Structure formats: C-alpha cells, structure tokens
Amino acid sequence: MGNGQYKHGNQRHKSHPNIASINRKASTSTTSSLHEKYATNTPRDGMSRTASGSDINEKNYSLFFPLEKLSKILHQKTQHECGVNGIAQEIFVKYVFPKYPDLGERIFRKMHKLAKAKTKHLGVTAFRQQCEMYLSVLDDALIHEHYVKMFFANGSLNAATASKENAGGQQQPLSDEELLLVNTNGLTDLLLICFRIGVANYIASAGKADVTTISADTICPHIKRTITSVTQSCFFTKDTLSVGFVCRWLEKNLPNLIMPLHRFCVHTLTTVYRTIEEAEKVATTSQSSVTGATNEVNPLLLALNKELRKLNEAACERGTPEIITGNTLPSTGGLGKLMPLSQSWLLAAALPNVFTRVQERKAPITPQPSGKLDNPDATIPAIDAAAASPIPHLMSTIPTHWSLLYDSQQHGVGSNRFLHHVIGYKGPTLVLLHSETDEIFCLASPSEWRETHLYTGTDDCHIIQLLPKFSILEKGPKLLYLNTCIRGYPKGLRAGPDPRKPLLSVDEHFEKIEYRSVPSVLFAIEVYGCGDRQIRDIQLDIKKWQVTEAERQRTVKLTSADWIDHPDRYLLELGGRPQYNNA
Incomplete structure (x- = not known):
C-alpha cells in the first residue's frame, strides 16, 4: 500500500515537467496567435538607420496626404535637378519658401539636425516624419x-562646422x-x-x-x-x-x-x-501655346510684346513702393x-x-415689411x-x-481737446505720449475713457514704453486715471498701480509729463481707437447730434409768455438791467 502510494506520488512528481512543457507550448501558441492577431497594426521588420535617415519603415507613421504629396514632388524635383535620391536643401528652399529663403534654410537645417542625417540631403520618409513632428x-x-x-x-x-577664433587666431569648434x-x-x-x-x-x-x-x-x-x-x-x-x-x-x-x-x-x-x-x-x-503660335505669329510682334511686358513690369516695380x-x-x-x-x-x-x-457685433432688430423680425442671433x-x-x-x-481719434498737432493741445475727441468712444483705445527726451509711451485701455476720481481698467490694461527701449512697464486692472473737473482730487491723466506715486502722469493742461517722478515737456499726444467702424460711427453720430442740438438751442425763438418765466430774465434783472429790451 505504501509502495503504491509512493509510486503514485512519484508518478505525480514525475508528471510535473510534462505539465510545465505543455503549459509552455500553450503559452507560446497563445502569444503567437496574439502576434498574428495584431500583425496588421505592428510592423514585422526592425528599424535600421542610414546616413540620410531614409530607411525608416513607412508603416510606422501615418501618411498625411499633403505631406505625402509634398515629399513626392520634392523627391522628383531633387532627382531631376540634383540627381540625388532624397530631398536637398536647395530644392526645399526653391519650391517651398521661394520668397523667404533664409527661413527655408533654417527650417531645413532644423529638420536635418533632428533627423540626425549624415548626408546633406534628407530621405523622403525622414523628411515626412520631421514635417509631421513640426505640425504636431x-x-x-x-x-x-x-x-x-x-x-x-x-x-x-x-x-557641426560652427567655429570661432581663439586667442591665437586659430579656428576652434563651438x-x-x-x-x-x-x-x-x-x-x-x-x-x-x-x-x-x-x-x-x-x-x-x-x-x-x-x-x-x-x-x-x-x-x-x-x-x-x-x-x-x-x-x-x-x-x-x-x-x-x-x-x-x-x-x-x-x-x-x-x-x-x-x-x-x-x-x-x-x-x-x-x-x-x-x-x-x-x-x-x-x-x-503656356509652353504648348507658345510653341503652337510661333509658327503662325510674326516674330516682330512677339519681340514687341516682350518689350511691352518688360516696360509694364518696370512700371509696376517703380509704383509698388509708393x-x-x-x-x-x-x-x-x-x-x-x-x-x-x-x-x-x-x-x-x-x-x-x-x-x-x-x-463681431450683433445685428440690431429691425422690423421687416411682412411684420416679422430679423434673427437676433445674426452677426x-x-x-x-x-x-x-x-x-x-x-x-x-x-x-x-485702428483709427486715429485725436492728434494734438492737428486738433490742438489741451484737456478739452482731448476730451472732445476721446470721450464717447465705447471701445479699446491706445494713447501715445511723446516727451521732449524722445521717449514714447503707450497707455492701452480696453474700455472707454471716462472722467472719475477712481482708477479704472480691466486685466487687459497695459503701460508700455516704446522708445528708446521697448518694455511692458505694467499690466493689470485699475491702472488708468482721468480727472479734469472733480474738485479735491488730482487732476490730469495718470497711470500706474500706486495712486500715491503714479508711474506716468500728465498735468491738467496736457503740457507736461512725468515718468518715474522725472518731469519733461509733452510734445505730442495721439489716440487710436481699436474698435470696429461701427463704434467710430456711433461716436461721430453723437457728436453731430450735439452740434446740431447746440445750434438749435441757440436759435430758439421765445414768446412773451415764455420769456416771463424764463430763468435768463431773472438773471438779467439781478445784474441791474430791468429794461433789457432797450439795450
């Protein structure tokens, strides 16, 4: 009984390697089936590299149609003009960036460096890969x-060839x-x-x-x-x-x-x-039409047409800079x-x-002849x-x-001139200030200007120095201040985060400017509106209405009954002129 148990146990003990081998075969077959299942999505071949980087398996990268077309065209051009199996730098610059050759050369060199190519040209696949990385x-x-x-x-x-001169005058790599x-x-x-x-x-x-x-x-x-x-x-x-x-x-x-x-x-x-x-x-x-027409057209007429074409091109070149x-x-x-x-x-x-x-601004709701209204969501x-x-x-x-709202050299210098041309423009504006020290500053206001004793502005407010050095001095909310009539508060135009010590300030007469507490003479002021034309048209319409209303009020004819209760009558009597009709 014991021997039987031992043999049974021994047989069980000897069966373990067989079971392990069967399991290994099963796992191998399962793994191979999984590889066969996803064989369509993963390439079988490995990746090697040549000098031009052109041996990268094309199955590893998705083919973007525009880049595929561009790479084929450049490859054909390079083979035809340079006799090289790949894409050369001069071909890339000539056909892709003909108007900006410096930019084209820099982009190609960047692609060439990232592809780690050892030749002067790039392979088609390497070029397409670098373009896809560029777009991603x-x-x-x-x-x-x-x-x-x-x-x-x-x-x-x-x-690889960049170098500089050392103290001895010899070239050494950077x-x-x-x-x-x-x-x-x-x-x-x-x-x-x-x-x-x-x-x-x-x-x-x-x-x-x-x-x-x-x-x-x-x-x-x-x-x-x-x-x-x-x-x-x-x-x-x-x-x-x-x-x-x-x-x-x-x-x-x-x-x-x-x-x-x-x-x-x-x-x-x-x-x-x-x-x-x-x-x-x-x-x-054009070539086919020219070859077909040369047999019929007089050569003198062709020469005359060429001369006229040259004259027209020269005239266009002279007129373009203007x-x-x-x-x-x-x-x-x-x-x-x-x-x-x-x-x-x-x-x-x-x-x-x-x-x-x-x-974009929403269209105003206007009645239609049929009694219906326009779509309020239309723009x-x-x-x-x-x-x-x-x-x-x-x-x-x-x-x-951008439209010019106010120019001190054209419209006059003064706070009233500034307010007349700027107040009422309900859009973002740029105020340029030019001092006698040849410094130019820009106050960028994302909202309309208004007179108040408080600092105003949103997060898009900017204080910028344009000349002699360009720099954004401050940006953030509540940077701008304008007051010309409220008593008990500083008057003039101010900008800065600290109300007690403004970064930039203009006096109430718009004649002097201070930058970091250094005074200077204000030479010129220009204000530009950065909104659309509709905002500018609304401001101009309001000003036209104000002018016409003032003219209308100036020529009002009063009857004797209206003049009895008119306030001007009492003012004249208080001034010592009760007999105002005999003046």
Whole structure:
C-alpha cells in the first residue's frame, strides 16, 4: 500500500515537467496567435538607420496626404535637378519658401539636425516624419523655443562646422553651450522675418501688390529703430543670452510675435504642393501655346510684346513702393507720426486680442415689411478689407481697423481737446505720449475713457514704453486715471498701480509729463481707437447730434409768455438791467 502510494506520488512528481512543457507550448501558441492577431497594426521588420535617415519603415507613421504629396514632388524635383535620391536643401528652399529663403534654410537645417542625417540631403520618409513632428507641436512655450533655437548665435552655419577664433587666431569648434546662445543678430533676423511675413500678409489681405521682394527698410523707414528698441531692451549690455531667457522675455513682452510665423509655416507646408502643381500646369499650357503660335505669329510682334511686358513690369516695380512707404492704412485712412507701420506691428505683437481683433457685433432688430423680425442671433461681419481673404488676415499681425481719434498737432493741445475727441468712444483705445527726451509711451485701455476720481481698467490694461527701449512697464486692472473737473482730487491723466506715486502722469493742461517722478515737456499726444467702424460711427453720430442740438438751442425763438418765466430774465434783472429790451 505504501509502495503504491509512493509510486503514485512519484508518478505525480514525475508528471510535473510534462505539465510545465505543455503549459509552455500553450503559452507560446497563445502569444503567437496574439502576434498574428495584431500583425496588421505592428510592423514585422526592425528599424535600421542610414546616413540620410531614409530607411525608416513607412508603416510606422501615418501618411498625411499633403505631406505625402509634398515629399513626392520634392523627391522628383531633387532627382531631376540634383540627381540625388532624397530631398536637398536647395530644392526645399526653391519650391517651398521661394520668397523667404533664409527661413527655408533654417527650417531645413532644423529638420536635418533632428533627423540626425549624415548626408546633406534628407530621405523622403525622414523628411515626412520631421514635417509631421513640426505640425504636431501645439504648446506655445515649445513653439517659442523651437523658433528661437532656429536663430541661435550661429544659426546661419551648420552646428557641426560652427567655429570661432581663439586667442591665437586659430579656428576652434563651438561648445554646446555656445551653440545655444542667442546674440543680437539672431534676434534681429527673427524680428525681420516676422515683420516681413506680417507685412506681406497685411498687404495681401488689403488687396495690394506683392511686397515680399522689397526690403524692410523700403516698406517702413523706421523698422531699424523699432527693432533696435527691442534688442536693447532684451540684451541690455550683454552680447549673448541663453535660449531660455530670450524665450521667457518674448513670452512676457511680445507674446503674439512668433505664433503668426508658425501659422504661416504650417500653412505653407500643408498647401504648397497645390501651388507647385498649378505652376507646372500653367508652365505646360503656356509652353504648348507658345510653341503652337510661333509658327503662325510674326516674330516682330512677339519681340514687341516682350518689350511691352518688360516696360509694364518696370512700371509696376517703380509704383509698388509708393503703396506701402507711407503710413496709410487701407481701412483707416492713415496713422499719425507716432505710429509708423513697424510700431503698429510691434504693438500688435505685445497687446491682447481685444486690441488687435475686430469683435463681431450683433445685428440690431429691425422690423421687416411682412411684420416679422430679423434673427437676433445674426452677426454683422467685421467691416474689413481682409474679410474676402481670411488666410492672410490670420497670419497678419498688423491691425487694419485702428483709427486715429485725436492728434494734438492737428486738433490742438489741451484737456478739452482731448476730451472732445476721446470721450464717447465705447471701445479699446491706445494713447501715445511723446516727451521732449524722445521717449514714447503707450497707455492701452480696453474700455472707454471716462472722467472719475477712481482708477479704472480691466486685466487687459497695459503701460508700455516704446522708445528708446521697448518694455511692458505694467499690466493689470485699475491702472488708468482721468480727472479734469472733480474738485479735491488730482487732476490730469495718470497711470500706474500706486495712486500715491503714479508711474506716468500728465498735468491738467496736457503740457507736461512725468515718468518715474522725472518731469519733461509733452510734445505730442495721439489716440487710436481699436474698435470696429461701427463704434467710430456711433461716436461721430453723437457728436453731430450735439452740434446740431447746440445750434438749435441757440436759435430758439421765445414768446412773451415764455420769456416771463424764463430763468435768463431773472438773471438779467439781478445784474441791474430791468429794461433789457432797450439795450
């Protein structure tokens, strides 16, 4: 019995390895079945790398149709023009960013560095992968850092070949810390690219000519002074700064500077393939039409047409700068001397959207002939030249709806002149103050101005110094103060968080200005309305009504019965003129 139990136990003991092997087979078969089940979603092949980064398995990445089309077109162009199996930098710049070659070179070098390619060109798959990563960045902080790193101290060179001279005059490679330093030239290039793209889309939204081939100095003669104010404020006395510091400074002082540039790059990468295809179709049709017509048309007429075409192009080139060299805006009729085109672009990059975007207003309820009413939820579209072309308007940072309300050089200096042109405008405004020390300040009020003994304003209030250094001095609620008639309280215009010690103050006669308790003579004042045209029209209508009402009251004819109880009669009698009719 005991032996039987032992054998039984021994047999049970010997059966354990068999059971384990069966379990291993079952688990292996289950695992293999799971692999077969999800084989359609995971690639079987591994990933290796070549110099151009072109061997990445295409199954690992979803194919975005615009990027797929763009990569195929650029690949064909590179093979045809350069004889390279991939995408070359010159082809990318030539067909994707022909109007901004510097920006195209920087973007391609950034993609080339992130792909870790060892050749000068990029593989098709690596290029598509980098474009998808470029489009997937959504965080504002990462976007700022991405573009600032494009314009690092030696951004015009390859990181592998960047070098500097040592004390002995020999070239030595830059360290990683030095490669991540930004100098004034890098920040200047970034600002110029943003300004050129903003102005080009601003002009395009207004229906004007193409200005991408014109220099920034021709577009706005004050662009150097504007950019110098930014670089001096950011760098102060230093030659280089870290990428992190520059990113934080831009986020604090110019939060809306880089986002239009990013939108432009994303829009270009996703839509340029259609432009290339349309250009090829036009070239093909024009070439076929020219070849077919050369057999029939007189060669003298063709030569004459070419000469006329050249004359027309030369005339257009001479006339294009005249469109944009002045301070005229398409929708406002003009800006003052304190607000050139570059200054309005910089202010729009620093101010909140309440100043830079036209707000849609609800349509008034008006009776219809049938007795029904309009839809109360209907909105009136913004009266703007950019309404017909929304894409350039979204990428433009220059507002087209700012209107000049008050200019001291045109309308006169004084508190009554200021109140007459500013009070009653129920929208955001910008007040520019120019002192004799060549300092220009901006008071940004998101709501209408009103006389009171209290400090007013919402969270969007800003106090900005424009020149000689650009800086946001203060922002927040209850920063602005205006009082010219209430007794017992300080009179004049004031701005600052501390009522007892204002940061900026103008006296009641609008003749002197004090900045941080340092007095100076006030040279000029300009006020701009940042609301839509309807707000401006309402203000003008109210002023016209006031003028007509004053004229009507001045010519009122009183009867003898009305004159007996009129208060003016008693005033004349108190003044010693009871016989006022014999005067």
